[in-house]
Amino acid sequence: MALLELRDIHKTYHLGGETIRALDGVSLDIDSGEFISIIGPSGSGKSTLMHILGCLDSPTSGTLRLDDTMIHDASSRQLASIRNKKIGFVFQFFNLLPKLTVRQNVELPMIYSGHSGKERRERAMTALRRVNMEDRSKHRPSQLSGGQQQRTAIARALVNDPRIIFADEPTGNLDSHTGELILEMFDQLHNEGRTVMLVTHDPEIAAVTPRRIEIRDGKIANEADPTLAGKAPRFEQITNSEAKPTT
Amino acid sequence: MTYFNLLILGFRETYEHWFRSVLTMLGVILGVASVVTMSAIVEGLEKAMRDNIIIYGGLNKVLIRDSDTPDYQAHIADTSPGKTLNDVYALKRGATLLSLVSPEMGHRARITYQRRSCYPSEFIGAWPVVLEMNRHTLQYGRFFTELDEREAKPVCVIGAHIRNRLFGDPESTDQEINPVGKIIHINRQPFTVIGMFTEYMTDAERKRREIERQKRNNRTGSKRHTGYRFRRNGFHHKNNVVYIPINTMWMRFKATSGADDTPEPNLTDIDIKVADLNYMEKALDQVRNILLHTHKGVEDFEFSTYASRIASAEKRIKNANLIGLIISALSLFVGGIGIMNIMLASINERIREIGTFKALGASNFSIFFQIMMESATLAIMGGLVGLPTSFGTIWLLTQLTPQQNVPIITPEALLIGLTFSVLTGIIAGLFPAYKASQLNPIQALRYE
Numbered sequence: 060m061a062l063l064e065l066r067d068i069h070k071t072y073h074l075g076g077e078t079i080r081a082l083d084g085v086s087l088d089i090d091s092g093e094f095i096s097i098i099g100p101s102g103s104g105k106s107t108l109m110h111i112l113g114c115l116d117s118p119t120s121g122t123l124r125l126d127d128t129m130i131h132d133a134s135s136r137q138l139a140s141i142r143n144k145k146i147g148f149v150f151q152f153f154n155l156l157p158k159l160t161v162r163q164n165v166e167l168p169m170i171y172s173g174h175s176g177k178e179r180r181e182r183a184m185t186a187l188r189r190v191n192m193e194d195r196s197k198h199r200p201s202q203l204s205g206g207q208q209q210r211t212a213i214a215r216a217l218v219n220d221p222r223i224i225f226a227d228e229p230t231g232n233l234d235s236h237t238g239e240l241i242l243e244m245f246d247q248l249h250n251e252g253r254t255v256m257l258v259t260h261d262p263e264i265a266a267v268t269p270r271r272i273e274i275r276d277g278k279i280a281n282e283a284d285p286t287l288a289g290k291a292p293r294f295e296q297i298t299n300s301e302a303k304p305t306t
Numbered sequence: 307m308t309y310f311n312l313l314i315l316g317f318r319e320t321y322e323h324w325f326r327s328v329l330t331m332l333g334v335i336l337g338v339a340s341v342v343t344m345s346a347i348v349e350g351l352e353k354a355m356r357d358n359i360i361i362y363g364g365l366n367k368v369l370i371r372d373s374d375t376p377d378y379q380a381h382i383a384d385t386s387p388g389k390t391l392n393d394v395y396a397l398k399r400g401a402t403l404l405s406l407v408s409p410e411m412g413h414r415a416r417i418t419y420q421r422r423s424c425y426p427s428e429f430i431g432a433w434p435v436v437l438e439m440n441r442h443t444l445q446y447g448r449f450f451t452e453l454d455e456r457e458a459k460p461v462c463v464i465g466a467h468i469r470n471r472l473f474g475d476p477e478s479t480d481q482e483i484n485p486v487g488k489i490i491h492i493n494r495q496p497f498t499v500i501g502m503f504t505e506y507m508t509d510a511e512r513k514r515r516e517i518e519r520q521k522r523n524n525r526t527g528s529k530r531h532t533g534y535r536f537r538r539n540g541f542h543h544k545n546n547v548v549y550i551p552i553n554t555m556w557m558r559f560k561a562t563s564g565a566d567d568t569p570e571p572n573l574t575d576i577d578i579k580v581a582d583l584n585y586m587e588k589a590l591d592q593v594r595n596i597l598l599h600t601h602k603g604v605e606d607f608e609f610s611t612y613a614s615r616i617a618s619a620e621k622r623i624k625n626a627n628l629i630g631l632i633i634s635a636l637s638l639f640v641g642g643i644g645i646m647n648i649m650l651a652s653i654n655e656r657i658r659e660i661g662t663f664k665a666l667g668a669s670n671f672s673i674f675f676q677i678m679m680e681s682a683t684l685a686i687m688g689g690l691v692g693l694p695t696s697f698g699t700i701w702l703l704t705q706l707t708p709q710q711n712v713p714i715i716t717p718e719a720l721l722i723g724l725t726f727s728v729l730t731g732i733i734a735g736l737f738p739a740y741k742a743s744q745l746n747p748i749q750a751l752r753y754e
Contacts, residue, residue, distance in 0.1 A: 110748050136669050142666070143667020154661075167663075170312065
């Protein structure tokens with residue numbers, strides 16, 4: 060059974076009497092452990108698709124299943140719980156809280172899931188270690204470089220051990236070198252068996268992933284066959300020790 | 307567990323913007339302080355009122371005063387002789403439920419001694435029983451007796467402040483002057499002072515004088531005497547009296563005012579004391595019956611009991627309390643608006659942050675609770691600071707106007723102040739918290 064299953068998803072907006080079909084009948088299966096990118100120009104509906112997949116938004120029609128939960132008719136409270144436990148988000152602008160330290164930022168999702176203070180600290184440190192940020196745990200986001208901030212955000216997305224990680228233009232706010240290091244980190248997460256979905260407008264970034272879904276005018280325009288596209292990831296050679304941020 | 311951590315988050319937020327938070331809290335601080343101060347002032351007023359009743363003779367004292375005759379008696383109103391000593395004798399004989407009857411015949415007076423003069427607050431001719439009726443005690447000399455009364459002797463007993471003003475007060479002359487034996491002039495007629503009442507003062511007044519005396523002793527340099535500023539307080543009236551025998555009053559001051567060349571016999575007041583408070587109504591009925599008899603059926607008198615005065619005074623205090631409470635509630639309300647305003651501004655600048663919270667799995671209620679905690683923190687902290695502040699304002703108040711009605715802070719007032727501040731915080735937080743909780747996560751995340 061697929062991890063995520065979309066059937067005939069429609070999403071329409073009404074703007075000043077005009078009806079905008081952001082998504083127009085999207086059907087999609089995503090299996091556990093996949094590394095996927097959604098690609099498309101701005102306005103194509105890829106962000107809307109990610110929001111619906113990420114349980115931030117609900118479709119106008121169609122069915123959506125994550126694991127064994129039907130999401131399209133879940134309450135906002137259930138959606139919040141699903142976002143908290145099953146989904147990790149990485150944003151273009153990192154969205155870290157400037158007043159909290161790195162560790163406290165990573166602990167945030169566990170506050171909503173109600174973990175104890177000790178467990179929160181331990182798991183946050185584990186996640187930070189995973190992204191090589193444990194020595195910065197007491198810093199504030201403003202004291203970090205962009206790449207470090209994004210790695211903190213990845214640690215925050217990982218900390219509740221989600222079923223799927225969504226990254227919305229994760230390299231959009233980084234220079235190309237740091238961006239590659241971040242993409243490499245996603246690749247490593249994929250190699251560890253995690254399900255990762257990148258949303259981007261940049262075909263070069265999408266090229267990193269074995270499976271690419273192209274969205275155009277609210278429809279899936281072209282899906283590259285995973286078996287054909289499943290070439291070796293680009294960053295195989297770069298080891299962890301070299302993955303030092305340059306910014 | 308979750309909510310405790312959200313509380314910490316809310317607390318951290320207020321701490322992070324501590325200057326803004328303190329400014330916001332100021333509204334609540336002043337609001338709570340004014341609520342507590344107001345109720346303390348009213349409490350002080352109430353206590354002063356109760357004390358006053360005891361000073362002037364207690365609950366069972368009743369004043370018989372003139373009143374307008376009812377309309378249906380207008381044609382016979384002139385037949386009533388008014389309040390006279392006849393009434394007093396009749397009451398003494400007939401009103402068995404009374405313990406004391408004391409006639410008072412008042413007059414305006416200017417009192418002079420050498421080149422000093424003063425106006426007493428009360429100049430009355432009375433029977434010796436007035437001593438007991440008005441709860442006076444003598445410091446020097448004696449009160450006038452039946453003999454003085456019968457012979458209409460030109461003797462008087464004066465209050466301590468009359469002595470102070472005519473002969474000098476002990477503080478500025480550094481000696482207690484005993485006025486007994488001195489001859490003073492009341493409306494240009496010589497009277498011998500045969501006694502002086504004790505100087506009545508409140509505990510607060512006594513304390514204040516003690517402090518001033520110490521201050522003076524600590525002063526170096528040449529000796530200066532400033533004396534005490536004259537202050538009106540509950541005892542002002544009682545310290546400024548001059549009593550003479552009623553017959554003396556009648557013969558010397560009322561001789562020309564009556565009709566047919568006879569002195570005017572009318573009394574200004576008849577004070578009575580009811581023996582048993584439980585029989586107050588019955589006693590008053592008795593008095594009414596007797597007086598109707600002597601007044602030829604004309605009802606030209608009324609009773610002023612302390613109970614009725616308490617009722618009217620309490621009504622006034624209640625009104626003052628209500629107005630004060632409304633005013634201080636208004637200032638708390640303004641404080642609440644301040645909180646709401648700052649919370650709205652705060653969530654507006656944190657829309658992205660709230661979007662992030664939601665993406666990380668915060669439910670609407672978590673966001674609501676978190677914002678509520680921020681506003682509640684502001685209000686509760688404001689309240690906690692406001693309570694000591696109220697002690698400060700009350701101290702300031704008593705320094706500016708040392709008066710008899712010392713404000714009294716009650717635990718209830720503190721509790722009410724704190725409760726109000728918490729309520730303010732919760733009510734002020736409701737709307738911003740609801741607004742934040744209902745934010746669309748996608749729009750919030752995209753908000754620039």
